[in-house]
Amino acid sequence: MRKTSKTLLLALGISLAGTSAAWAQQDPSGDGVWSLLEAVEYAKVNNLQVRQSGLNRKINEIDYRQSQFNRFPILNGNGSYYFNTGSFQDPVTFSVQNQEAQTANLSASASVPLFQGFSLTNQVKQNKLELEASHQDVLSAQNDITIQVVTSYLNILFADELIKTSELQREATTQQLERTRKLFEAGSVAENSVLDLESQLATDELNVINAVNQRDIARLNLMQLLNVQAHDDFAIEIPELPEPDEDPTILEGPQVYDAAVQTLPAIKAADLRVRSSEKGVDVARGAYFPRLSFGAGISSRYNNTAQFAIAENFIFVPQDLYLNQEGTNKQTVYFRQRSLLYDDYSFTDQMKDNVGKQFGFNLSIPIFNGFQARNNVQRAIVSQENASLNADIARNNLRQTIEQAQVDAVAARRKYIAAKEQVRATERNVRNAELRLNSGIINSVEYVIVANTFRGAQSELLQSKYEYIFKLKVLDFYQGKDISF
DSSP: HHHHHHHHHHHHHHHHHHHHHHHHHHSSSSEEEOOHHHHHHHHHHHOOHHHHHHHHHHHHHHHHHHHHHSSSSSEEEEEEEEEOSSSOOOOTOOOOSSOEEEEEEEEEEEEEESTTHHHHHHHHHHHHHHHHHHHHHHHHHHHHHHHHHHHHHHHHHHHHHHHHHHHHHHHHHHHHHHHHHHHTTTTSSSHHHHHHHHHHHHHHHHHHHHHHHHHHHHHHHHHHHOOOOOTTTTTTTOOOOOOOSOOOOOOOHHHHHHHHHOHHHHHHHHHHHHHHHHHHHHHGGGGGGGEEEEEEEEEEETTTTTTTEEEEEEEEEEEEEEOSSSSSEEEEEEEEEEEEEEEEOOOHHHHHHHHEEEEEEEEEEEOOSTHHHHHHHHHHHHHHHHHEEEEEEHHHHHHHHHHHHHHHHOOOHHHHHHHHHHHHHHHHHHHHHHHHHHSSSSSHHHHHHHHHHHHHHHHHHHHHHHHHHHHHHHHHHHOOOOOOO
């Protein structure tokens, strides 16, 4: 049993060491603490949605290269070797034979497109625009993940601040409870004052746990955005966030929109696809034009039964001729006949002697094809209109998003200013309530109510602070500014 326990601990240690090593490889700085810049740059490369958009760009790169290669000549080679039995056509003499034989054919052909109704040229232009649009898609995906990383990062910072505030409140309640217990033991206060503060301490403890849970959820969300394995040692750099400006220069929505529409990749991608769809119409219209191409080929044949004449002889063959109908007057005549001597006809010699060459032009004139060309053009026109609508939708969504962001920033500023005033007011009130509680003027219930109001004001201030900072960063993002802290 002891040996088994040691083995288990050793295996567990090796596993944890491997996990720590893998975690260290994921951390760009290697110090176990992620800065916002490190998190953003890592997510731009490793986030699954960003990687997927990168694969789509690679596909468009292949399509673009292929459309360029489509203008090049096409060269193909063919070869065959058959074992024939029974009746077949001799590929050399083209006569029908009925015997066992081995035949072979070798050929090569080339074709060069000369005119395709400008379809090839327009296809190259369209694919190039699609490639540029897919590149903008990658940048847009990186922008989206940047906003998400910043949001999660701020959520962690907010949760950390909330934990500190909750712990301070718990410590204050603990100290107040200790003083109240002493007063109760001295007979100065009733027991319910102690019980109320003990109840408040339990509530404070719950608030700390809720804040810790909130931070853990925010940390998990950030790790998932980074596409890294969830790990308890994950930590972020805590920057010094200055108090946000209570009276910043917040541009109006149209001003921010004018800047965003010139820089955002999503808008550029939509515009590029409008231009691409225009080229798609030109590609489809190319089917109306004749198509001209040049072709050439070379071929040769082989048959193992073929023979090669190496010499010729002449022999005289006698033949009887009858000069009358009765057949009594016969005369022998000798006819000269050629006789050939054959030898094996090698594969190399046959391939050399049976070479055939051809070249020519091919012209295809579209006359009627079941309205396919016309319908393809109409589809391309509809696609062009759809691309234009998508571009308008993208601009409209951007305008509405910026208008909402501008209103949210103004509202967040008002909320932040009001929260600061609320904290100042409730802080004075809770100090006063603490003095009155110690003097016995108010009971613990009244003090807990005042303390809870102060704690709620602190939490509201923290939330409004980070919300205000984020809303300002969103406006900076749409203006093309740096959103780091």
